[in-house]
Amino acid sequence: MYRFLLTPRWWGINVFVLLAIPFCVFMGSWQLGRFEARVDDHRTARAQDVSNEKEPARPLAELLPVDKATSGKQTTATGRYDKQLLVPDRELDGRSGYYVLTMLRVDGGRALPVVRGWLPGTPDPAKAPAPPAGQVTITGALQASETPGDNGVSAQGGLPAGQTAAISSASLVNLVPYDVYDAWVTLDKGDSGMAAVPASSPADTGLDLKAFQNLGYTGEWFVFAGFVVFMWFRLLRREVEMIRDAELGIVPEGPTAEQASPSAQDPASSPVR
Structure with a gap:
């Protein structure tokens, strides 16, 4: 009865199923592994945030370049504040506002972007406190350069003078006349009464929408x-039933050959010759 499994048609079906x-x-296991990796990264980032708060600040040169291991760690740098920019569309505690970003000129002439604090409302240079004069030493959390799409960062374009959408060397190179570090620092305590900006976790280390998409794709695969197994058994059962019906002489439902033939029609309904 199951010899039909050796026919070319069923050979094709079986190969496809196998x-x-x-x-x-x-693919389901791979997507599950991606989700578990994101969970592990999230736990590591949480533990790293706690350890970063306890570790003493280290010189900037020891933590560069910024990666997942050094992002969020406390660093210290000495220099003089220079050009100041505003970073719009930044939220803090559910309120919309902007960052006050000031370039810190360190030894060698390069500039380190420093977020001195956050202010609510629409960016206004008149409300942004001026940076301290003279040489200063800052302490804060080291952060990797932003790219459009990270943490809601919008693309650069159409902003008034004195503003930047992203804190990155690629965005700042056209706004300041000197080299900029491919990193930035957010102060532990807001300067001049501004609210301090907490350090953000490295990219792709949180339980965000992408992580739960991986979990959803796992279930889909x-x-x-x-479904493939279900359809194979359904086709097999249908084939077996058709063979049994043929052996028992059971005629399938529907018009017979005689009923479907034009010669079997009612003579009265035939056209007159």
Whole structure:
């Protein structure tokens, strides 16, 4: 009865099933691994945030370049404040406002972007406190350069003079006449009465929408594998039932050959010759 499984048609079906199921299981396992990796990164970032608060501040040169291991760590730098910019569309505690970003000229002439604090409302240079004069030593959390799309950062364009959408060397190179570090620092305590900006976690280390998308894709791939198995058994059962019906002489429902033939029609309904 099951000799039909050796026909070319069923050979094709069986090969497809044997290839589709492992592929679906592999893709589901891969997506699950991606989700678990994001969970581990999130836990590591949480533990790192706690350790960063306890560790003493280290010189900037020891923490560069910024990566997942050094992002958020306390650093210290000495220099003189120079050009000041405003970073619009930044939220803090559910309120909309802007960052006050000031370039700190350190030894060698390069500039370190320093977020001195946050102010509510629309960016206004008149409300942004001027930076302290003379040589200063700052302490804060080291952060990696932003790119459009990270933490809601919008693309640069159409902003008034004295504003920047992203805190990165690529965005600041056209706004200041000197080299800029590919990193920035947010002060532990807001300067001149401004609210301090907390350090953000490195990119791709949080339980964000992408992480739960990976979990959703995991379920989808395993459902696809189950659907392939279900359809194979359904086709097999249908084929077996058709063979049994043929052996028992059971005629399938529907018009018979005689009923479907034009010669079997009612003579009265035939056209007159």
